[in-house]
Amino acid sequence: MTESFLPVALIGVPLVASIVIFTLGRWFPRCREGVALAGTLLTLYLAVLIVRAISGGGALHGYLQTYADGLSGLVVLLVSIVTLIIIAYSVRYMNHEVQQGTTTPQRLVIYYGLVMLSLAAMMWVCLTNNMIWLYVALEGTTLTTALLVCFYWNREGLEASYKYLILVVAGLCFALFATVLLYSAAGQYAPGRPALLLTELGRIVPNIPRSISLLAVAFFVVGFGTKAGLVPFHAWLPDAHSEAPAPISALLSGLVIKVGAYALARTITIFAPHYNAVIVFVAIMASASMLIGILMAWAQDDLKRLLAFHSVSQIGYVIEGLGFGTYLGIYGGLFHLVNHTILRRYCFSAWAR
Secondary structure, eight states, X not given: OEEOXXXXXXXXXXXXXXXXXXXXXXXXXXXXXXXXXXXXXXXXXXXXXXXXXXXXXXXXXXXXXXXXXXXXXXXXXXXXXXXXXXXXXXXXXXXHHHHHTSSOTTHHHHHHHHHHHHHHHHHHHHHBOBHHHHHHHHHHHHHHHHHHHTTTOOHHHHHHHHHHHHHHHHHXXXXXXHHHHHHHHHHHHSTXXXXXXXXXXXXXXXXXXXXXXXXXXXXXXXXXXXXXXXXXXXXXXXXXXXHXXXXXXXXXXXXXXXXHHHHHHHHHXXXXXXXXXXXXXXXXXXXXXXXXXXHHHHTOOSHHXXXXXXXXXXXXXXXXXXXXXXXXXXXXXXXXXXXXXXXXXXXXXXXXX
């Protein structure tokens, strides 16, 4: 494991870009798009450096309990590329919205600032090694994207944003309960071990009683499954997608639910090798999501809602593979995660035109 400043820099660059946009965007209109594009390009460059550094199978350990391995590298690279495409499409799309009178030039400061803040939060999710910070970062992605869902400030958008906030925040509380449960159990059954670190959790799980571990897994599935849009915790997804601006729909479907799947993979794959019941439980949940999502998609006459329910179905395939915890299952789940992200970006980009 190599000490590196890259993970912290990857989180810091979009965060600084968002601060610059919020600070200077009102007085320098071109600063909005320019800083967003420059910040995303620099974020992509740092993501490439991280992937190169860990390409030999190693890992990077950074400050503030940040950590990057092969899974982190794949997701941060994917998030960087797709966010760059979303920003590029947003320039034309949001200028058209201003011309149509749907929004005002002043509100574009909020738009680009929140997109960059959301990018920073997603990078934090993918690069933190601390389970509490993982929860905080996921809540950060929820708050920033909820404000983007209601960007038009109409009744439908506010309702969708409120529904999104209530369901996801309540769901993620279960993930926090699981973290507290494991930390408390580790203090009794594995004293002296850093129970909050994801890299150490695998060494602690065999010492924790079966009942506590399985309860923690159930809480993780509810918490991170809600963020990922897994059935039956998916009710926020269609409304949020349909009311958000088209580029934000691509952000939600292409990236935000993927960081939920990432968090689920980080935790569930630790327990799967020890308990077959975990594999069965996740397989049942994912299979239900695959079936119900695609059936609901058939019933839609609104393109955005159709794509949202399709995402519910496809995230089931991703989590099914990751939940098996085997080499082939994880490989297949990650392959489909990349595939679906690229496909969803293309669909919403076509809608934005």
